[in-house]
Structure formats: structure tokens, C-alpha cells
Amino acid sequence: MKKINLNSRSLFALPYVIYMTIFVVIPLFMLLGYAFFGDGSFSFAEVSAFFTDSSQWATVGRSLRIALTAALACILIGYPLAYAIAKIKSQTVQYMVLMGLVAPMWINGLLRTIALKDLATLMGVPNGETLLTLGLIIDYLPFMLMPIYLVITGIPKSYTEVSADLGASPFITFFKVTLPLSMSGIISGFLMVFTPAVSTYYMSEYLGNQSTFMIGEQLNTMFTKDNKSGAAVIALVLLVLVGISVFLANQVSRIGNNKKGGIA
Amino acid sequence: MAKFTGEKIIELKNIVKIYDKEKVVDDVSLSIKKGDFVTILGPSGCGKTTLLRMIAGFEKPTEGTIYLEGVDVTNIPPYKRNINTVFQKYALFPHLNVFNNIAYGLKLKTVPDANSKKGYRLLSQQEITDKVNRALKMVDLEDYGHRDIDSLSGGQQQRIAIARAIVNEPKVLLLDEPLSALDLKMRKEMQIELRRLHKELGITFIFVTHDQEEAMTMSDTIVVMHDGEIQQVGTPKKIYDEPQNAYTADFIGESNIISGKMIRDKVVEFFGYKFPCLDKGFKANEPVDVVVRPEDVEINPTKPQFEGVVMNSVFKGTFYDLTIVLDDYELSVKDTKTYPIGEKVKMAIEPDGIHVMPKEALTNEYKTVITGENTISIGDTDFEFTPAKGETFAKGDQVIATINFDKIELTDDENEGQISGNITDMIYKGKYYQVKIWLDNDTALIVDTPYDWDADDRVGLIIKKEDIKVRHDEKD
Numbered sequence: 001m002k003k004i005n006l007n008s009r010s011l012f013a014l015p016y017v018i019y020m021t022i023f024v025v026i027p028l029f030m031l032l033g034y035a036f037f038g039d040g041s042f043s044f045a046e047v048s049a050f051f052t053d054s055s056q057w058a059t060v061g062r063s064l065r066i067a068l069t070a071a072l073a074c075i076l077i078g079y080p081l082a083y084a085i086a087k088i089k090s091q092t093v094q095y096m097v098l099m100g101l102v103a104p105m106w107i108n109g110l111l112r113t114i115a116l117k118d119l120a121t122l123m124g125v126p127n128g129e130t131l132l133t134l135g136l137i138i139d140y141l142p143f144m145l146m147p148i149y150l151v152i153t154g155i156p157k158s159y160t161e162v163s164a165d166l167g168a169s170p171f172i173t174f175f176k177v178t179l180p181l182s183m184s185g186i187i188s189g190f191l192m193v194f195t196p197a198v199s200t201y202y203m204s205e206y207l208g209n210q211s212t213f214m215i216g217e218q219l220n221t222m223f224t225k226d227n228k229s230g231a232a233v234i235a236l237v238l239l240v241l242v243g244i245s246v247f248l249a250n251q252v253s254r255i256g257n258n259k260k261g262g263i264a
Numbered sequence: 265m266a267k268f269t270g271e272k273i274i275e276l277k278n279i280v281k282i283y284d285k286e287k288v289v290d291d292v293s294l295s296i297k298k299g300d301f302v303t304i305l306g307p308s309g310c311g312k313t314t315l316l317r318m319i320a321g322f323e324k325p326t327e328g329t330i331y332l333e334g335v336d337v338t339n340i341p342p343y344k345r346n347i348n349t350v351f352q353k354y355a356l357f358p359h360l361n362v363f364n365n366i367a368y369g370l371k372l373k374t375v376p377d378a379n380s381k382k383g384y385r386l387l388s389q390q391e392i393t394d395k396v397n398r399a400l401k402m403v404d405l406e407d408y409g410h411r412d413i414d415s416l417s418g419g420q421q422q423r424i425a426i427a428r429a430i431v432n433e434p435k436v437l438l439l440d441e442p443l444s445a446l447d448l449k450m451r452k453e454m455q456i457e458l459r460r461l462h463k464e465l466g467i468t469f470i471f472v473t474h475d476q477e478e479a480m481t482m483s484d485t486i487v488v489m490h491d492g493e494i495q496q497v498g499t500p501k502k503i504y505d506e507p508q509n510a511y512t513a514d515f516i517g518e519s520n521i522i523s524g525k526m527i528r529d530k531v532v533e534f535f536g537y538k539f540p541c542l543d544k545g546f547k548a549n550e551p552v553d554v555v556v557r558p559e560d561v562e563i564n565p566t567k568p569q570f571e572g573v574v575m576n577s578v579f580k581g582t583f584y585d586l587t588i589v590l591d592d593y594e595l596s597v598k599d600t601k602t603y604p605i606g607e608k609v610k611m612a613i614e615p616d617g618i619h620v621m622p623k624e625a626l627t628n629e630y631k632t633v634i635t636g637e638n639t640i641s642i643g644d645t646d647f648e649f650t651p652a653k654g655e656t657f658a659k660g661d662q663v664i665a666t667i668n669f670d671k672i673e674l675t676d677d678e679n680e681g682q683i684s685g686n687i688t689d690m691i692y693k694g695k696y697y698q699v700k701i702w703l704d705n706d707t708a709l710i711v712d713t714p715y716d717w718d719a720d721d722r723v724g725l726i727i728k729k730e731d732i733k734v735r736h737d738e739k740d
Contacts, residue, residue, distance in 0.1 A: 158355035165349045
């Protein structure tokens with residue numbers, strides 16, 4: 001007699017499959033639908049409109065540049081900071097410092113941005129790329145800090161001890177052991193900063209000006225004009241950009257660390 | 265301490281290490297001869313790894329000095345010491361392949377070079393490659409250079425860790441329980457391998473282990489450690505034949521430890537018989553521990569000294585493991601012949617088979633305070649005691665409570681006891697077991713118990729008030 005195997009382990013995947021279908025697969029098809037079937041029949045009109053408009057390309061390029069600058073700055077600030085915190089002897093003090101750095105995230109992002117804008121006005125800093133980049137760095141630094149901190153604290157002490165045992169000074173040990181082994185933290189931190197930064201909307205709205213028009217704002221413009229097809233094309237472009245950056249980041253991670261792995 | 269005639273490579277002088285107020289290493293002095301294979305042997309927590317880490321330079325001693333070839337290196341960081349370590353869990357770099365793991369130290373090494381302005385230079389790529397390949401050949405893993413660390417078995421990783429250390433040609437190689445993660449067969453192979461490497465390289469090996477058999481088969485010299493102190497230093501044979509105290513005797517190999525009495529020089533009494541022995545220098549009638557190895561008891565000798573009844577006999581391949589009962593003492597004896605169970609046998613022990621050692625302690629001397637009317641604190645709990653006539657105590661007085669080892673009762677259920685604690689060291693003394701129990705406030709009591717407990721067992725303790733004798737702490 002045949003039995004329907006309801007106890008099969010694959011059954012546990014069901015909620016996830018349903019979730020993914022409703023929130024990822026269907027919206028993705030809707031995006032494709034809007035982009036290619038905007039006026040009822042299949043057409044490349046919206047897509048070609050985007051790709052032939054040089055101002056669109058400029059917006060994409062600008063978004064990439066600003067997000068990249070912010071992400072790299074976050075690495076330069078976040079890594080030494082995470083390293084210093086990880087080296088604090090008392091675990092309690094470590095958590096307290098981390099808490100202090102992460103706590104601002106409990107405040108609504110929009111509020112933080114407006115506060116930053118007011119602060120900048122008070123100090124006489126005008127809107128523009130500098131303020132916008134600064135805002136992105138301040139806002140996303142915790143996303144860089146946490147993964148790097150976690151990776152550094154996860155490196156067994158024996159590795160740095162072996163390095164010292166084999167004749168490496170603490171300075172050399174850092175560059176030959178700690179840094180390569182914390183590469184995966186840097187990569188995930190980079191992606192966690194770069195991905196939201198490249199598509200930010202309210203940041204550029206409040207801290208930027210005409211010359212910092214970013215892809216997120218472009219998306220907003222499309223929506224306010226009720227141009228769903230145009231918005232869908234931009235959303236797809238963003239999707240591809242993020243996909244490419246994840247791929248590239250994982251490639252870098254492989255070079256830095258010859259063990260397999262990486263993230264995402 | 266053993267006398268060394270050869271050149272000293274490492275000398276430890278009065279090393280003390282304190283962690284969180286706890287003395288992990290307590291006044292250790294030790295000389296290590298150049299080219300020796302020295303094993304530091306002891307149970308976990310005896311301070312042996314801490315001692316090794318201080319020699320490597322990962323820890324600084326709280327007190328004392330470490331000399332490497334006569335030079336004080338106490339405050340020299342590990343990367344400036346010509347010593348390499350093989351770690352317990354190998355700690356191979358996961359981001360480097362086998363070749364680069366082994367080459368790690370070589371790439372940092374400088375050699376004197378008259379042609380260079382600085383007077384020294386780094387090793388050339390060719391020199392590094394040659395050295396790495398030679399090291400790989402030495403540990404039987406040629407052609408493994410390109411392999412990833414995670415593609416290696418535990419045994420192979422162990423060999424790579426050894427190669428990575430010896431490739432630097434250190435003056436001393438430290439090995440921190442390097443074989444403990446391997447299975448038995450692999451461990452035996454690596455023991456032979458390490459002996460061979462030691463012979464070929466001629467460098468001093470300091471090996472840390474808790475496995476007494478490993479220590480016996482591999483070392484030139486064994487250092488027995490317990491509770492942060494060195495118990496004995498000597499060749500494996502010397503430590504086995506002439507253990508300095510009951511602890512060493514019990515830890516190194518099987519032995520009968522019998523309570524006895526030293527009648528006079530060269531005569532000791534145990535089992536109710538007098539035996540000639542070689543020991544002297546004890547007080548008349550001083551209580552002693554007598555150690556007799558199972559193979560030193562002769563059955564049906566020409567001149568019998570005492571007798572007992574065979575209770576058990578187990579064939580162990582090349583000999584029989586016999587249990588012979590006298591009164592209520594169970595004597596363990598090894599013999600090539602077996603005897604019927606229940607048969608009475610006559611026995612003798614040659615004078616050189618008897619090892620007499622002073623009893624470490626006869627009774628617990630527990631330092632504490634008076635907490636109320638005729639109560640003292642033991643392990644944070646109040647105990648009633650019967651004061652001796654004429655003695656008066658006031659609350660807060662510093663006192664010493666004396667409790668005999670056999671006057672403390674142990675219970676399986678810790679809640680049945682007045683206090684509870686964890687069993688640590690256990691020594692079988694024939695009639696009974698002697699165990700050390702750590703109470704929850706980090707004080708210890710020694711207890712003689714008829715039952716066989718396991719280390720780390722949690723037990724309850726019951727002490728009758730008439731068995732607690734209290735006197736004022738004279739020092740106060």
C-alpha cells in the first residue's frame with residue numbers, strides 16, 4: 001500500500017517556500033511584467049528608454065560612486081574600531097562600547113537623517129555630496145562594525161600565538177594572520193553598507209542637492225509621476241547592480257582567503 | 265632533583281604563576297639538559313601547560329626567572345625566542361596551504377650575510393622551498409605542499425604542525441599534549457615518530473602530557489607535576505622504581521600503597537609483619553606509606569615472609585594479574601603463574617622492592633573561624649563542634665579544626681551531606697581510597713573512604729561534632 005509521506009523532512013521547507021513565493025518570486029515577476037508589459041503588450045520601450053538616456057547612466061554612476069566612497073570609508077573607520085574593541089580585555093566593557101555605537105540605530109532612520117541635516121545647517125555645512133557621504137558613513141558604520149568585530153573575536157588566540165611563536169612581531173602577525181582571516185567580515189560589512197547606500201532615498205533627499213541626484217530619488221520621481229514601468233526598470237537595474245557587487249565581493253574574498261567560503 | 269652533568273639549555277628558577285589569586289605554578293625550579301627529551305607529566309590542572317607557555321613566552325611568570333642558554337629571557341616576547349611550539353589543536357593557519365604554513369617562520373627569518381649592507385638577509389625562495397620540502401619529507405608527507413589544510417586528516421595535520429615548528433631549527437621544541445586528539449593507533453605511531461625526530465634533529469624536546477604511559481615510553485627525563493608543584497624529576501625507570509611520594513607512585517604505573525610504620529632504620533612494619541628494607545632516616549615508629557609494585561611481590565618464595573588468600577586471577581597475555589587478600593587488604597600481584605582461587609599462598613618482598621615514604625598528612629588541618637557558640641565554618645557552612653575542656657572560643661576567632669581522614673562520611677546524594685564538594689585526586693590505599701574533596705569555597709578536605717568514587721563526582725560530606733577538634737591558630 002502506498003503511503004503519503006507527510007512526515008517527510010522536506011515538509012519543513014514548506015513555510016519558507018510559501019514565504020519566498022509570495023514575497024520574492026511573485027513580486028519579481030510583477031517587476032518584469034511592469035518593465036516589459038507596461039502597456040499591455042510586450043515591449044522594450046521602457047528598457048530602451050532607460051538605457052538610451054545618458055542622464056540615467058549618470059545617475060547610476062553617481063550612485064555607485066557615492067555608495068562606494070561611503071562603504072570604503074566605513075571599512076577604514078570600522079576595521080580599526082572593531083579591532084580595538086575586540087582587544088579590550090573585559091568582555092563587559094566590549095559590549096558596552098559596542099552598545100554605545102549601535103544604540104543610535106534604535107532611533108528611526110529618517111529622524112536621524114533630519115537631525116543630522118539640522119546639525120549640519122547649524123554648523124554651516126551645505127547640502128551636497130560631502131554631507132551626503134558623511135551621512136551614509138555615520139548611518140551605516142554599525143553594519144560594518146558588527147561583522148568585522150564578530151570575525152575578529154572568532155579568530156582563535158592560538159593562531160596569533162603560533163605566529164608569534166614562529167617569529168612574527170605583533171605588527172607582522174596582524175598583516176599575515178588577523179587581516180586575512182577577517183577578510184570575510186570586511187566583505188560582509190562592505191555589502192551591508194554598499195547595498196542600502198547605493199539605493200538610498202531619504203538620505204540623498206535630505207542631505208544632497210541637485211548634483212547628488214541618486215538612483216533612489218529617480219525611483220521616487222517615477223512613482224510620483226505614476227510611471228510604474230519606468231520604476232520597474234530602475235528596480236531591475238538596482239537588482240542587477242547589487243547582484244554584481246555581491247559576486248565581485250565574493251571574488252575578492254576568495255583572493256584574500258584561499259579557503260572556500262565568503263558570504264551571501 | 266636529578267643531577268645534570270650536561271649543558272643546561274633551559275633553567276627555571278623559582279617560577280610562580282598566579283591567575284586570579286590562584287597559584288597555578290608554585291615555586292618551580294628545573295634545569296633541562298641540552299638535547300634531552302623531557303616530559304612534564306601531570307593530571308589536567310596541575311600547571312604543566314602554564315609552565316610550557318611561560319617557557320614559550322606566551323605567559324609571564326608572576327615571580328621567578330627563565331634562562332635560555334644562560335640568558336635571562338623572562339621578559340623576552342615569544343617571537344624573539346629561539347623556541348618553537350607544537351600546539352595541542354595544531355592551530356594550522358586555515359588561510360594558507362601546507363607549504364605556506366610550514367614556510368611561515370622561514371619567510372620571517374634572517375641569516376647573516378657579509379655581502380649585505382645590513383649584515384643579514386632574508387632566505388631566498390629556493391632556500392625556503394628546499395627547507396620546506398626537507399621538513400615535509402621528515403614527517404613523511406612529501407608532495408603535500410599544495411594541499412589545503414582542511415583536506416588533511418588529524419594525524420596529517422599533526423605532522424604538518426610538527427614540520428612547521430622544526431623547519432625553523434629551534435633550540436628547544438615545546439609540545440603541548442600534541443597527541444591527545446589522535447586515536448590510539450595513530451598516537452602510538454606518532455610516539456615512535458617523535459622519538460625518531462628527536463634523535464635525528466638532536467634538539468631539546470619538552471613534551472607535556474597527562475598520559476603516564478606516553479611519558480614512560482618517550483622520555484629521557486620525566487618531571488612529575490601536581491597542584492602546581494614538581495613532585496619528582498628523574499628517568500622513567502627511576503621514577504617508577506623509586507617514587508618519592510605516594511602521589512607519584514600512584515600516578516606512575518600500578519602500585520600497592522600500604523599504610524605502615526617505620527620501626528627503625530631499614531625495618532618497616534605493614535600487614536602486621538616486619539620487613540627489611542633499604543630506607544632510613546625516619547623517626548622510630550613514624551607512620552609511613554609503603555609502596556610495593558605488583559611485580560615485586562614473589563609468590564611461594566624460598567624464604568616466605570607473609571601469606572594471603574588468592575581472590576582473583578586475570579590473564580593479561582604475558583602475566584597473571586592476581587588479587588591476594590590479607591585480612592582486609594587487597595594486594596595486587598603480577599606473576600607468570602596462576603594459582604587457584606581460594607588457595608592460601610606464601611609471599612615475600614625483597615628489600616629493594618619496598619619503598620617507604622613519609623605520609624604527606626595524617627589529618628585535615630582546616631583553617632577557619634568561629635562563627636558562634638561552638639560552631640565553626642567549613643566550606644561556608646556552620647558546623648557544631650565539641651570544645652576540649654578548658655578551651656574557650658569567641659566569635660571571629662581564627663582557629664584550626666582537626667578532622668581525621670576517616671571521620672568524614674561521604675554520601676552519594678549531595679543534599680544528604682551537611683556540605684558538598686567535588687572529588688579530585690584519588691589514591692587507592694589497599695583497604696580504602698584516599699580522596700581529596702574541593703568544597704565550593706575552594707578549600708579542600710582529605711577523606712578516607714571505603715568506596716570507589718570517580719573524579720569530579722559531586723558528594724555530600726557528614727562530619728560528627730565530636731570528630732571536630734578545634735584549637736586557636738597560634739600565628740594569630
